[in-house]
Amino acid sequence: MKGEGGDMSIVVVGSVAFDTIETPQSRADEVLGGSAAYFAVAASYFAPVKLVAVIGEDFPAHERDFLASRNIDLEGLTVGKGRTFRWTGRYHEDMNMRDTLDLQLNVFADFAPVLPTSYRNAPFVFLANINPSLQDQVLSQFTQPRLIACDTITHWIEGARPALEALLKKVEILIINDEEARLISGERNVVRAARKILSLGPRTLLIKRGEYGVLLFSAQSVFAVPAYPLEEVFDPTGAGDSFAGGFLGYLAESGDLSEAGQRKAIVYGSVVASFVVEDFSLRRLRTLTREDIDRRYRQFVSLTQF
Amino acid sequence: MKGEGGDMSIVVVGSVAFDTIETPQSRADEVLGGSAAYFAVAASYFAPVKLVAVIGEDFPAHERDFLASRNIDLEGLTVGKGRTFRWTGRYHEDMNMRDTLDLQLNVFADFAPVLPTSYRNAPFVFLANINPSLQDQVLSQFTQPRLIACDTITHWIEGARPALEALLKKVEILIINDEEARLISGERNVVRAARKILSLGPRTLLIKRGEYGVLLFSAQSVFAVPAYPLEEVFDPTGAGDSFAGGFLGYLAESGDLSEAGQRKAIVYGSVVASFVVEDFSLRRLRTLTREDIDRRYRQFVSLTQF
Numbered sequence: 001m002k003g004e005g006g007d008m009s010i011v012v013v014g015s016v017a018f019d020t021i022e023t024p025q026s027r028a029d030e031v032l033g034g035s036a037a038y039f040a041v042a043a044s045y046f047a048p049v050k051l052v053a054v055i056g057e058d059f060p061a062h063e064r065d066f067l068a069s070r071n072i073d074l075e076g077l078t079v080g081k082g083r084t085f086r087w088t089g090r091y092h093e094d095m096n097m098r099d100t101l102d103l104q105l106n107v108f109a110d111f112a113p114v115l116p117t118s119y120r121n122a123p124f125v126f127l128a129n130i131n132p133s134l135q136d137q138v139l140s141q142f143t144q145p146r147l148i149a150c151d152t153i154t155h156w157i158e159g160a161r162p163a164l165e166a167l168l169k170k171v172e173i174l175i176i177n178d179e180e181a182r183l184i185s186g187e188r189n190v191v192r193a194a195r196k197i198l199s200l201g202p203r204t205l206l207i208k209r210g211e212y213g214v215l216l217f218s219a220q221s222v223f224a225v226p227a228y229p230l231e232e233v234f235d236p237t238g239a240g241d242s243f244a245g246g247f248l249g250y251l252a253e254s255g256d257l258s259e260a261g262q263r264k265a266i267v268y269g270s271v272v273a274s275f276v277v278e279d280f281s282l283r284r285l286r287t288l289t290r291e292d293i294d295r296r297y298r299q300f301v302s303l304t305q306f
Numbered sequence: 307m308k309g310e311g312g313d314m315s316i317v318v319v320g321s322v323a324f325d326t327i328e329t330p331q332s333r334a335d336e337v338l339g340g341s342a343a344y345f346a347v348a349a350s351y352f353a354p355v356k357l358v359a360v361i362g363e364d365f366p367a368h369e370r371d372f373l374a375s376r377n378i379d380l381e382g383l384t385v386g387k388g389r390t391f392r393w394t395g396r397y398h399e400d401m402n403m404r405d406t407l408d409l410q411l412n413v414f415a416d417f418a419p420v421l422p423t424s425y426r427n428a429p430f431v432f433l434a435n436i437n438p439s440l441q442d443q444v445l446s447q448f449t450q451p452r453l454i455a456c457d458t459i460t461h462w463i464e465g466a467r468p469a470l471e472a473l474l475k476k477v478e479i480l481i482i483n484d485e486e487a488r489l490i491s492g493e494r495n496v497v498r499a500a501r502k503i504l505s506l507g508p509r510t511l512l513i514k515r516g517e518y519g520v521l522l523f524s525a526q527s528v529f530a531v532p533a534y535p536l537e538e539v540f541d542p543t544g545a546g547d548s549f550a551g552g553f554l555g556y557l558a559e560s561g562d563l564s565e566a567g568q569r570k571a572i573v574y575g576s577v578v579a580s581f582v583v584e585d586f587s588l589r590r591l592r593t594l595t596r597e598d599i600d601r602r603y604r605q606f607v608s609l610t611q612f
Contacts, residue, residue: 093494188399190517191537211496212518213532224532224609226519231497263612303530304610306569 008252009048009073011119012039013138014128014241015108016053016077017085021237021280022101024093028235031281032063034085035128035151038238041285042245042272043126044070045293047252050119052076052138056084056107066286075116080107095233096210115141124252126244127171129153132163139170147257149173149248151240157183168201175206175244190215191222204262206247208240214266216259223263228274228300235280239273242285246272246293271296314558315379317425318345319358319444320434320547321414322365322383323391327543327586328407330399334541337587338369340391341434341457344544347591348551348578349432350376351599353558356425358382358444362390362413372592381422386413401539402516421447430558432550433477435459438469445476453563455479455554457546463489474507481512481550496521497528510568512553514546520572522565529569534580534606541586545579548591552578552599577602 014036021028036053043049050073057079068074088102113134121143127135127150135150150171156164157180164184168174174197178190184200185193190207194217197205207215211233216223247262247269254261271293278284320342327334342359349355356379363385374380394408419440427449433441433456441456448454456477462470463486470490474480480503484496490506491499496513500523503511513521517539522529553568553575560567577599584590 189537189539191535209518212515213530215532215535222535222609223612224519224535225612226521226530226532229497229521229528229530231495233495260612267612303528304612306529306531306566306573306610 007121007123008255009050009122010043010124010126010248010252011050011052011076011115011122011142012036012043012126012128012245013052013113013135014039014126014130015085016051016055016059017087017108019237019281020086020088020102021235022090023095023235024091026234026280028280030086031283032066033087033237033281035238035241037067038241038276038282039126039128039245040067040072041070041282042242042269042276043249043252044072044245045272045288045290046246046249046268047124049073049249050076050116050122052113052115052119054078054080054107054111056080056082059084073119076113076119080110082107089237091236095236098236113138123147124248126150126248127167128241128244129156132156132160132167136163136167136170139167147172147248147251149175149244151175151244152180154180154183165200171202173204173206174202175208175240175247177208177210177240181205181207191217206266208243210236210239214243214270216262216266218259221259223259223266225263225266225270225300226304227270228296228303230274230277233277236277237280238282239277242276243269243273245269267297267300268293271300313427313429314561315354315356315428316349316430316432316554316558317356317358317382317421317428317448318342318349318432318434318551319419319441320345320432320436321391322357322359322361323393323414325543325587326392326394326408327541328396329401329541330397332540332586334586336392337589338372339393339543339587341544341547343373344547344582344588345432345434345551346373346378347376347588348548348575348582349555349558350378350551351578351594351596352552352555352574353430355379355555356382356422356428358419358421358425360384360386360413360417362386362388365390379425382419382425386416388413395543397542401542404542419444429453430554432456432554433473434547434550435462438462438466438473442469442473442476445473453478453554453557455481455550457481457550458486460486460489471506477508479510479512480508481514481546481553483514483516483546487511487513497523512572514549516542516545520549520576522568522572524565527565529565529572531569531572531576531606532610533576534602534609536580536583539583542583543586544588545583548582549575549579551575573603573606574599577606
C-alpha cells in the first residue's frame with residue numbers, strides 16, 4: 001500500500017456491460033461497455049484505478065486482460081453466477097438522442113458492492129450511475145476519501161429521489177447532463193437549475209452538454225468550455241463516463257483540487273471523451289496514448305483562447 | 307469626410323421594423339426591431355454606423371431620435387409611402403424556437419436600397435438579412451470596401467439559392483446560425499457543414515448557436531466560444547444581429563482583422579447579444595454603457611480561461 005501522501009488512486013463503482021449499438025451509419029454487437037468500464041479506462045491514463053463491478057461467467061479473458069493492461073486493479077471485479085449485463089441501443093439521425101431497445105441486467109440485478117480492504121482508503125471515489133442507495137452504501141465503506149464525485153440518470157431522479165437527495169449531501173462533485181439537471185431542479189434555464197442543485201449539497205456541479213461542451217458551477221464561479229469539434233461522431237456511447245474518467249484522473253494525477261485545477265481537468269475530460277466517440281465502444285482507447293491526449297489538449301487551448 | 311486611413315465607419319443595410327413579441331412570460335407590442343436596427347445600435351458602441359433602410363410615414367420621431375443619439379448616420383434611412391414593416395412572433399417554452407404569427411412587409415416590400423454618396427467609400431459593410439439579389443445590388447455601389455460581411459435566413463437559402471451563391475463569392479465573412487448552416491450545406495455535422503460553406507466563397511464563417519455560443523471556421527483554424535450563461539433570457543429577438551453588430555463594430559474600432567482580432571470581436575459580439583436578450587426589443591441598449599460591455603468582456607475571460 002502506498003503512503004498516505006502519495007496515493008492518488010481512484011475507486012470507481014458502476015457497471016461493466018456488453019453493448020449492442022446501432023447508429024445511423026453502422027452497428028456493433030456485444031462490445032465492451034458500462035459506465036465503470038468507460039470511466040476506468042479513461043482515468044487510467046492519469047492515475048491508478050481500482051474497479052468495483054460485477055461481470056458474468058461469460059466475460060472473456062481477453063477483455064479482463066485489456067482492463068488489466070491499463071493498470072486497472074481488478075480485485076473488486078467480482079464474477080456473478082450468470083451472464084454479464086447487456087444493453088442494446090439505437091441512436092437517432094440526431095446522435096444526441098437514443099432509444100434503449102433491450103436491457104438485460106443479468107448478474108447486475110443483484111449487485112451489492114463490497115469494497116476489498118485494499119480499496120477502502122483510496123483518496124478519490126467515483127460513484128458511476130447505479131441505484132443511489134447502492135452508491136450511498138458503497139460510500140460508507142471508505143475510510144476517509146479526499147474527493148467524492150458521482151453521476152446519476154433520469155431513471156433514479158424520477159424513481160429514487162429521496163435516496164438521491166441523501167447521497168447528494170455527501171458528494172463534492174456531481175457530474176450530470178443538461179436533461180438530468182433540468183429534471184433534478186425543475187428549472188429549464190441552466191443557470192437557475194445549477195443554483196438549485198448546488199443548494200442540495202454538491203460544492204461543484206458539472207453539466208455535460210454533448211456536442212456543446214461542459215459547464216462548471218460552484219458557489220464562486222462559472223466555467224464554460226466547448227466540446228472539441230469533430231467531423232464525425234461515430235458512437236456517443238460512454239462519452240459522459242469517459243469525460244468523468246479524464247476529469248477525475250487528471251485531478252488525482254495533479255492533486256490540484258482548486259478551481260483552476262478543476263478547469264484543466266474538465267478540458268482533459270473533454271479531450272478523452274472526444275477520442276472515445278471516434279469509434280465504437282472503447283476501441284479508440286485501445287490504441288490511444290497519453291501523447292495523443294496531450295496533443296489534443298494543446299489543440300483545445302488554441303480552439304478556445306482569445 | 308474622414309481620411310482614408312482613419313475611417314472606420316460601418317454601413318449596414320437591412321430592415322427597421324416594429325415587432326410584436328410574445329414570450330412564455332410576457333409580451334411587447336409594436337416595439338422597435340429589424341435586423342439593421344439591432345445591428346446599428348449594437349455596432350454604435352464601437353464605431354460610426356451608417357444605416358440604409360426604409361421606414362414608413364408612421365415611424366415616430368422619438369425612435370429616430372434614439373438612433374441619432376447613438377451617433378448613427380440616418381442619411382440612408384428613407385421614408386416610404388405607407389407603414390413601417392411589422393413582424394409578430396411567439397416564442398415557445400423552449401426559447402430557441404419561435405413561430406411567426408404575422409408579417410406585414412408594408413414599405414419594405416419595395417425596398418431598393420440606394421447608397422447616399424457619403425456612404426460609398428465606407429470600409430466596413432454588413433449586409434443584414436434581405437433578399438440576396440438586393441444584398442448584391444447594394445454591394446456593387448461601394449467603391450472599395452475593406453471588409454464585407456453578410457447574414458441570410460432559411461427563406462432565401464430555400465428560395466433564392468443561385469443569388470445567394472453568387473453573393474457568397476463576394477463576401478469575406480458569413481454570419482449564420484446552425485440551422486442555416488445545415489440547410490446551406492446539406493450536412494448535419496457542423497464541422498463538415500462549415501467546410502462546405504467555406505468552399506462557396508467566404509474566408510470566414512461564423513455559426514451562431516444561441517445559448518451554446520459561437521463557432522468560427524476559416525481555412526486555418528476553428529475557434530469556439532460559449533455564450534454568456536444568463537439566469538433569464540427575456541427576449542431572444544435580435545440577438546444574432548446584435549452579435550454581428552458588436553463583432554463588426556469591434557473589428558472596425560480595432561482595425562485588427564487578423565484571426566486574433568476576429569476572436570476578440572466574437573467575444574464582444576457575444577457580450578452585446580447577452581445584454582440585448584435581457585429585455586424586450588432594444589430596451590437594454592437604451593441604458594447600456596461601453597463600461598458595462600467591457601466589464602462583461604472581462605467576465606467572459608474568467609468564464610472561459612483555463
